[in-house]
Amino acid sequence: MSNKIVYPYIPNSTNSAKQKMMDTLGITSIDELYVAIPDSLRLNRLLNLPDPILSEFELERHVNDLLNKNISTNEVISFLGSGCYNHYVPAICDEINSRNEFLTAYSGKTYEDHGRYQALFEFQSMMADLLNMDVVALPTYDGLQAAASALRMAIDITRRNKILVSKNISPEKISKIYDFLGSHVQIKLIDFDQDTGELSLDSLSINLNREVAAIFFDNPNFFGIIERNGEEIASLAHKFDALCVVSVDPISLGILKPPADYGADIVCGDIQSLGMHMQCGGGQAGFIAVHDDPKFIMEIPLRIYGIVPTIEKGEYGFGEIAIDRTSLMSREKGKEWVGTMANLWGITAAVYLATLGKKGIIEIGKLILSNTHYAYKAITNLPNLKAKFSNNYIFREFVVDFSNTSYSVSEINNQLLKKKIFGGYNLTGQIENCDNCAVYCITEIHSEQDIDLLVNSLEEIVQ
Amino acid sequence: MSEIIATNTPKYHQARWNEPIIYELGSDDERGILLPKPNNNDDIAAYIPSNMIRNIPPKLPEISQVEVLRHYLRLSQENLGAGLVPDLGMATSTVKYNPPINERITKNPKVMKIHPLQNEKTLQGILEIIYRLEQFVKEISGMDAISFQPRSGSQAIYTNVSIMRAYHNKNGEKEKRDEIITTIFSHPSDAATPHTAGYKVITLYPEESGYPSIEAIKAAVSERTAGFLVTNPDDTGIFNPQIAKFVEIVHEVGGICIYDQANANGLLGIARAREAGFDMCHFNLHKTFSTPHASGGPGAGAICVIDRLAPFLPVPTVAYDGQKYWWDYDKPDSIGKIAAFYGSIPNLVRAYAWIMAHGAEGLREVASIAVLNNNYLMEKILKIPGVEAPYKPGTRRIEQVRYSWKGVTEKTGVSISEIANRAVDYGMHFFFSHHPFVVPDPATLEPTESYSYRDLDNFAEYWARIAEEAYNKPEIVRQAPHHAPIHKLTELSFLDDPQKWSPTWRAYKRKHLVSD
Numbered sequence: 001m002s003n004k005i006v007y008p009y010i011p012n013s014t015n016s017a018k019q020k021m022m023d024t025l026g027i028t029s030i031d032e033l034y035v036a037i038p039d040s041l042r043l044n045r046l047l048n049l050p051d052p053i054l055s056e057f058e059l060e061r062h063v064n065d066l067l068n069k070n071i072s073t074n075e076v077i078s079f080l081g082s083g084c085y086n087h088y089v090p091a092i093c094d095e096i097n098s099r100n101e102f103l104t105a106y107s108g109k110t111y112e113d114h115g116r117y118q119a120l121f122e123f124q125s126m127m128a129d130l131l132n133m134d135v136v137a138l139p140t141y142d143g144l145q146a147a148a149s150a151l152r153m154a155i156d157i158t159r160r161n162k163i164l165v166s167k168n169i170s171p172e173k174i175s176k177i178y179d180f181l182g183s184h185v186q187i188k189l190i191d192f193d194q195d196t197g198e199l200s201l202d203s204l205s206i207n208l209n210r211e212v213a214a215i216f217f218d219n220p221n222f223f224g225i226i227e228r229n230g231e232e233i234a235s236l237a238h239k240f241d242a243l244c245v246v247s248v249d250p251i252s253l254g255i256l257k258p259p260a261d262y263g264a265d266i267v268c269g270d271i272q273s274l275g276m277h278m279q280c281g282g283g284q285a286g287f288i289a290v291h292d293d294p295k296f297i298m299e300i301p302l303r304i305y306g307i308v309p310t311i312e313k314g315e316y317g318f319g320e321i322a323i324d325r326t327s328l329m330s331r332e333k334g335k336e337w338v339g340t341m342a343n344l345w346g347i348t349a350a351v352y353l354a355t356l357g358k359k360g361i362i363e364i365g366k367l368i369l370s371n372t373h374y375a376y377k378a379i380t381n382l383p384n385l386k387a388k389f390s391n392n393y394i395f396r397e398f399v400v401d402f403s404n405t406s407y408s409v410s411e412i413n414n415q416l417l418k419k420k421i422f423g424g425y426n427l428t429g430q431i432e433n434c435d436n437c438a439v440y441c442i443t444e445i446h447s448e449q450d451i452d453l454l455v456n457s458l459e460e461i462v463q
Numbered sequence: 464m465s466e467i468i469a470t471n472t473p474k475y476h477q478a479r480w481n482e483p484i485i486y487e488l489g490s491d492d493e494r495g496i497l498l499p500k501p502n503n504n505d506d507i508a509a510y511i512p513s514n515m516i517r518n519i520p521p522k523l524p525e526i527s528q529v530e531v532l533r534h535y536l537r538l539s540q541e542n543l544g545a546g547l548v549p550d551l552g553m554a555t556s557t558v559k560y561n562p563p564i565n566e567r568i569t570k571n572p573k574v575m576k577i578h579p580l581q582n583e584k585t586l587q588g589i590l591e592i593i594y595r596l597e598q599f600v601k602e603i604s605g606m607d608a609i610s611f612q613p614r615s616g617s618q619a620i621y622t623n624v625s626i627m628r629a630y631h632n633k634n635g636e637k638e639k640r641d642e643i644i645t646t647i648f649s650h651p652s653d654a655a656t657p658h659t660a661g662y663k664v665i666t667l668y669p670e671e672s673g674y675p676s677i678e679a680i681k682a683a684v685s686e687r688t689a690g691f692l693v694t695n696p697d698d699t700g701i702f703n704p705q706i707a708k709f710v711e712i713v714h715e716v717g718g719i720c721i722y723d724q725a726n727a728n729g730l731l732g733i734a735r736a737r738e739a740g741f742d743m744c745h746f747n748l749h750k751t752f753s754t755p756h757a758s759g760g761p762g763a764g765a766i767c768v769i770d771r772l773a774p775f776l777p778v779p780t781v782a783y784d785g786q787k788y789w790w791d792y793d794k795p796d797s798i799g800k801i802a803a804f805y806g807s808i809p810n811l812v813r814a815y816a817w818i819m820a821h822g823a824e825g826l827r828e829v830a831s832i833a834v835l836n837n838n839y840l841m842e843k844i845l846k847i848p849g850v851e852a853p854y855k856p857g858t859r860r861i862e863q864v865r866y867s868w869k870g871v872t873e874k875t876g877v878s879i880s881e882i883a884n885r886a887v888d889y890g891m892h893f894f895f896s897h898h899p900f901v902v903p904d905p906a907t908l909e910p911t912e913s914y915s916y917r918d919l920d921n922f923a924e925y926w927a928r929i930a931e932e933a934y935n936k937p938e939i940v941r942q943a944p945h946h947a948p949i950h951k952l953t954e955l956s957f958l959d960d961p962q963k964w965s966p967t968w969r970a971y972k973r974k975h976l977v978s979d
Contacts, residue, residue: 005825009913010828010829010832011913012832012915012916018835021836024842034861036702036858038704041704041707042734042738052819060568063568063592066588066592067568067574069587069591070574070588070589072575073576073577074572084579084580084804092496095532096535100547101542102758104546104561106558106758106892108542112947112948114538114542114949115537115539118482121968124967125968126523126524129968141802143803172803176803183632183661226511226512227515231514253517255507255516255517257517257518258521262515278577279569279574280579280586280589280804281805282807308952309957311953312950317950320958328897331654331898332654332655336659337656338617339615339618340757340759345760347758354524354526355495357495357524360494369510370505393515425580
C-alpha cells in the first residue's frame with residue numbers, strides 16, 4: 001500500500017494517513033473496500049495515460065506552451081461576432097467572479113449561500129428592468145438553450161404543436177431547436193425578405209393559423225438588422241392566439257425598445273455581452289423572461305429566486321419560487337430539467353449591469369451604434385463591396401457582400417489574417433442566398449483607427 | 464434570541480452584512496464606469512426606426528464603482544464556497560478541490576480572449592488540448608468517441624438520449640421504442656431529460672440490497688424499450704454487482720444502455736463503462752475532473768459513445784490528421800447542435816490540467832482515497848445514535864452514503880430541515896436527497912479525496928453534536944440557524960402564492976411596498 005507520490009490535492013495520500021484510516025476500518029488494503037465490484041468489471045491495469053506533470057511550475061508551462069499556439073484577439077483586431085461578442089469587460093466583473101466564495105460554491109441553501117441568492121435575485125431584477133418584464137429566471141446554458149426552452153414553453157402553454165421560426169437567426173440556433181423539439185413538434189422556417197433581410201410578413205401570414213403555438217425571431221437578427229415589424233409580428237401571432245417569442249441581446253436595450261413593449265410574450269437570449277469574456281464560447285449563458293402570469297411561470301424549467309421575509313424585520317431572505325414545477329422535485333413530471341447551468345455568469349451580469357447603471361447602458365448602446373455605422377459606411381462605400389441588405393437600421397453587425405470581387409470570403413479573410421485582422425464570419429454555405437457574404441461585428445472596443453485599418457486593408461485586398 | 468442559545472452555539476459565525484438590495488444603493492447621477500465618447504453626436508433616431516427606439520430608460524441603479532464592488536464582495540462573503548470548508552455535505556455533487564493554478568491558466572488571454580469562429584489556424588492550441596483530453600476520456604471510459612459540447616451533466620444526459628433517439632430513428636424504430644427505464648436513485652435528470660425528449664419513463668425501485676432485482680428489469684423491458692439510464696453506484700454509494708446482467712437484458716430487446724457517470728470519482732481507473740457493456744456514458748467535468756462548480760455553472764459534460772453511435776454525435780467534433788487540428792462538421796447523421804459553439808472550453812482546459820497533474824496512478828489514488836474517506840467517515844457517522852445507513856447494513860460503500868436521521872427525528876420531533884439549518888451554524892452544507900425522499904429524513908455525504916482525516920473527524924464530531932442537541936436542547940436546533948448571514952425565513956407563502964411571489968425587485972415593490 002506504500003505510495004511513492006504524495007499528491008498536494010489529496011491530503012490523505014500520505015502513507016501514515018492511509019494506514020491510520022485502514023486501521024480504523026480494520027482492513028489491510030483499500031482494495032477490500034471495492035469488494036462489491038466483480039472482477040469481470042474491473043480494469044485490473046493502470047490506465048494508459050501520459051506520465052503526469054507533478055510540479056505545478058512545469059504543469060503551468062506545459063499547458064501554456066500548448067495555449068501559445070492560439071492567437072488571441074489581444075494580438076489582432078477581431079471583427080467576429082455572430083453570437084459571441086468582443087465587448088469590454090469591466091475589471092470589477094473579473095474581480096467578483098474570481099472570488100473563491102462564488103467560484104467554488106455549488107448549490108447551498110438559502111442560509112449559508114445567501115450571497116449567491118441575493119446576487120442572482122439582483123441579476124433577475126436588473127434584467128427585468130432592461131426587459132420591462134416582471135419575471136426573469138436564473139440563467140440557462142446559453143442563448144440556444146434559452147430559445148429552445150422558450151419555444152417548448154410556448155407549446156405547452158398553448159397546447160399546440162407547431163412553431164414558426166424565422167430563417168434569419170443563427171444556423172446553430174435553428175439546429176438546436178430542431179434537436180430539442182423537432183422529434184415531436186412541427187417546425188416551419190419562415191423566409192426573410194431577400195431585399196431587407198427582415199422576417200417576411202408575407203411568409204409569416206401564409207403560415208400562421210390556429211395550429212401555431214409561437215412565432216420566433218431574433219431582434220436584431222443574425223444579420224445585425226433591426227426588425228422593424230416587431231409589433232405587426234406580435235399582433236399577427238396574437239390574432240391566432242399564438243405567442244410571440246423574441247430573442248434579444250440585453251446590451252442593446254439601453255437604446256432599443258424591449259420586445260415586451262411591442263408585444264412579445266416570452267423573451268430570451270444570451271447574456272455573454274454583459275461582462276463575460278469570449279472564452280472561445282465559454283462565456284455564453286441564456287436567459288428567459290415572462291410577465292408575472294402563473295400560466296407562464298409554471299412552464300419555466302429553470303430556478304427562480306424570490307424574496308422571503310425573515311424573522312428579523314427589514315431583512316431580506318430568499319427562496320425558490322414554485323419549486324415543485326422543476327425536475328428536482330418531480331423528476332420526469334417536472335418541466336425539462338434543472339441542474340448546473342450558468343450561475344456564475346448570472347452573478348457577473350449583475351455586477352456588469354450595476355456598474356454600467358442607468359446611464360452607462362444607454363451610452364454603450366449609442367457608442368456601439370455610432371461605431372457600427374462608421375464602419376458600415378466606410379466599408380460599403382469601397383469599390384466592389386456592398387451591403388447585402390437594403391435595410392441599414394443595424395446594430396453591432398452587418399452583412400458585407402463580396403460577390404463583386406474576384407475573391408471568396410475565405411480568401412479575403414486569409415489576406416486579412418496576414419494583416420493581423422480577423423475578418424467577418426463567412427456566411428457561404430450557412431444561410432441560403434448568402435454565399436460570398438460575411439457578418440462584420442463592431443463593438444465599443446473598436447476605435448476609429450481600428451476600423452480605418454480594416455477599411456484600408458479591405459480596399460487593398462479587393463482592388 | 465435568548466442568551467442561553469448564544470452561549471451554546473459554536474464560535475464560528477458567517478459574515479452578516481445585512482446588505483440592501485442593489486436598487487437601494489447609490490443615488491442619482493452616480494457612475495460605476497465611464498466609457499469613451501462616440502465619434503459623432505448623431506441623433507440615434509437616424510439609426511433606429513422610430514418604433515424601435517426605447518423611449519423610457521431602463522430603471523437600472525446608479526452607483527459608484529466603490530459601492531458596487533463593496534456590495535458584491537460582501538455578498539461573496541455571505542456565500543459558503545467549497546474553498547472555505549471541507550465541503551462534503553453537498554453530496555452527489557463531488558465537490559472537490561479546485562486548484563488555483565487551473566484558474567491562472569484559464570486567465571491566459573489565449574483562453575479568455577479567443578473567439579470560437581476564429582480561423583482554425585489560430586486555434587491550434589485549444590484544439591490540441593481538446594483532442595488530447597478526448598484521448599484521456601476515451602481511455603478512462605473505455606469508449607470510442609467523445610464530445611465535450613454539452614455545458615453540464617444534465618445537458619450531457621440529454622445529448623446521450625438524443626443520440627439514442629437518432630440511432631433508433633435511423634433503424635426505423637423511433638416510433639416503436641418509446642420507453643426508457645431508470646432507477647429511483649439515479650439522478651432526476653436521468654428521468655427528466657428522456658421525458659423532455661418525448662419518452663415514457665419507467666422507474667425501478669431498490670430491493671433490500673439497495674438496487675433493483677433482475678426480475679424487475681426483466682419485467683420492465685420490451686420491444687418498446689429505447690434505453691436504460693442508470694447511475695452505479697447510485698446515490699446510496701452501493702455498487703450494483705449485477706449491472707452487466709442488467710445491460711445484457713436491455714441489449715437483448717434492442718435497447719441502448721446509458722451509464723450516468725456524472726460522478727465517477729470512486730471508480731477512476733478501477734472500473735469502466737466499457738467492461739460493463741454500456742453503449743454510452745457521460746462525465747461531469749465539474750464533478751469528477753475538478754472544474755469549479757461556479758455557484759451552479761458553467762460546468763461541462765463529456766459524452767462518450769461506442770463506434771456504432773459515433774456518427775450521431777453533435778457537430779462539430781475535433782479532427783486531427785497528424786499535422787493540424789480542425790472542427791469537423793462532416794457528419795450527415797449528427798443530431799446537430801446541443802450548445803452554442805463548442806460548450807464550456809475553459810473547463811476543458813482545467814480538466815486537461817487536472818488530469819495531467821495526476822496521471823494514471825494519480826487518478827487511481829483519487830478514486831482509492833475517495834472511497835477510503837467515505838468508508839472512514841461512515842464508520843464515524845454510524846456511531847451517532849439514531850443515524851443509520853439504510854440498505855445492506857455492515858457493507859462497504861463506494862464514494863458516498865445516503866444516511867437517514869429517522870432515529871433522531873422520531874425520538875426528538877426535530878425535523879430533518881431543522882437539523883439541516885443547524886448544520887449551517889457549524890459551517891457545513893447539508894444535502895438531503897433528491898426527491899422523492901425514498902430514504903426517510905435523508906442526508907447524503909460524499910467526502911471525495913480532497914479532505915483530510917482531520918476534516919472527516921471534525922465533520923463527524925459536528926454531526927454528533929447536532930444529534931446531541933436534538934436530543935437534549937432541541938430548541939437550539941429548531942430556531943437555527945443562529946450564525947448564518949440571515950435569520951430564519953418566515954412566510955414561505957412568498958414562494959408559492961402568485962399574489963405574493965417576488966421574482967424581481969420591481970415585482971416586490973409592486974406587491975409589497977407602498978408605491979412611490
